[in-house]
Amino acid sequence: MGEPRARGRFGEYGGRYAPESLVEACREVEAAFREAWADPGFRGALAELLTLHAGRPTPLTPARRLSQELGVRLYLKREDLAHTGSHKINNVLGQALLAARMGRRRLIAETGAGQHGVAAATAAALLGLEATVFMGERDMERQALNVFRMRMLGAEVVPVTTGSRTLKDATSEAMRHWVGVTGDSHYCVGSVVGPDPYPWMVREFQRVIGDEARAQCAAELRTGVPDHVVACVGGGSNAAGTFAGFADTPARLTGVEAEGAAGAARGRPGVLHGSHSLFLQDDDGQITPAHSIAAGLDYPGVGPEHAHLRGLGRARYVTVTDDEAAGAAIRLARTEGIVPALESAHALAWVIRAAGDGELAAGSTVMMTLSGRGDKDISTLKELL
Incomplete structure (x- = not known):
């Protein structure tokens, strides 16, 4: 389970199927991640956070x-x-450090069960970033405790009322929102999904x-x-x-x-x-x-x-x-x-x-x-x- 092939491919799967404005944003994330992942200072800072903050x-x-x-x-x-x-905190601490390194001031996240949203809100509070979390209305009802935790941590939780009102729709809304704010916001994808480099990057943070x-x-x-x-x-x-x-x-x-x-x-x-x-x-x-x-x-x-x-x-x-x-x-x-x-x-x-x-x-x-x-x-x- 190494680095994907050219254009973010794992065999026939993967790639970067995104609007033109997000293709460039994804390229910036990839370049920043490659540079950071090769930097002992970044790896050391992440290891310290995983030990002292994540336990x-x-x-x-x-x-x-x-x-x-x-x-x-x-x-x-x-x-x-x-x-x-x-486990969500492992990936989010990595991406939040990356966002700060890129000069971004805000994290965007999607969440289903709420755990990724809570982790994103936690990392944002720790590093002095803002956080906006998109969550399906149905999931907000069944995960009310995590909605409260996100808001207590200072995150804005945006209800998604379209479609099934669950994780798929929250992800769609988060990506649509990112289109207009790529200059100051980092989309902190919560799983090994989405356009390249996210499947590879998230896996490396969860490794x-x-x-x-x-x-x-x-x-x-x-x-x-x-x-x-x-x-x-x-x-x-x-x-x-x-x-x-x-x-x-x-x-x-x-x-x-x-x-x-x-x-x-x-x-x-x-x-x-x-x-x-x-x-x-x-x-x-x-x-x-x-x-x-x-x-x-x-x-x-x-x-x-x-x-x-x-x-x-x-x-x-x-x-x-x-x-x-x-x-x-x-x-x-x-x-x-x-x-x-x-x-x-x-x-x-x-x-x-x-x-x-x-x-x-x-x-x-x-x-x-x-x-x-x-x-x-x-x-x-x-x-x-």
């Missing part, structure tokens, strides 16, 4: 009771313990998950590498960062999507939000609505590198239902004392199912990224208990 490294926690029940050795990479409660987990597994496991590496996938940033640490190992990589938002598992090639990838579409090529109990997975496609990994057969992509995810969240809470985000619970639901039907061999080792904590989902989970 890295996050631990690799053995899920002992649940492992005993499932007959496998399950380890959780605890991104829920990072500051703001998810810290996989690199840490690889080192932790080497110290913890007799074999040094787990048999399976699992992560939930919406756009796919936590999975991309996780997989990057294990791509050159024998570990089997599995991305878990929501049944109603399975872009990688069931999508077809198309273009959305500036990138050529796999998306849910009708027979006329129109993007069809996605659905997930987890707002962060409620996206009709997947990042281009995931589409490429699927095509290569290096990673597989599977789905679980809303009910399976909710059940997994409750089970983890009751066996390990951890309340996961509903996004993360999708990955756990697949592990539970695969262990039960024998797809995961007895005694095999599974490293799963727990991408976030479930505080934001309490109102949804309350209805299930």
Whole structure:
């Protein structure tokens, strides 16, 4: 999982499909990122923030009771313990530092579950930047706690009332807004989606998950590498960062999507939000609505590198239902004392199912990224208990 080919391509996927005004803005972001990523000073400043502000490294926690029940050795990479409660802070701190380096005074962000928005608002407050976050009206209703957190941190939260009023529409509005303010604002994309260089750049900022987990597994496991590496996938940033640490190992990589938002598992090639990838579409090529109990997975496609990994057969992509995810969240809470985000619970639901039907061999080792904590989902989970 290295740098994309010319024009931001991962195999046949990726690219830069954007209005002319944004093409130049993307070129500026790419040039700035290449320069920054090669600068030890920038890398050192980011590492310091990740340690002192975000709380890295996050631990690799053995899920002992649940492992005993499932007959496998399950380890959780605890991104829920990072500051703001998810992996999103890793990417946002990197992009906020980049924005400041570019002389931008404001961050623009889209958010579904609200975690990326909270992280963007947090980084903006830390570095003295302004923040404007676009969020679907439906997601604002089901993630009211995160809306309050963003506003408390000083961000402007803009309700998006078009379309399905979820993440896809919030992303569209954020990109439209960026067209008119490229001179003083940086669009802080939250996942490995969008026009080049965002899929690559976001993956590199999230690679810290996989690199840490690889080192932790080497110290913890007799074999040094787990048999399976699992992560939930919406756009796919936590999975991309996780997989990057294990791509050159024998570990089997599995991305878990929501049944109603399975872009990688069931999508077809198309273009959305500036990138050529796999998306849910009708027979006329129109993007069809996605659905997930987890707002962060409620996206009709997947990042281009995931589409490429699927095509290569290096990673597989599977789905679980809303009910399976909710059940997994409750089970983890009751066996390990951890309340996961509903996004993360999708990955756990697949592990539970695969262990039960024998797809995961007895005694095999599974490293799963727990991408976030479930505080934001309490109102949804309350209805299930």
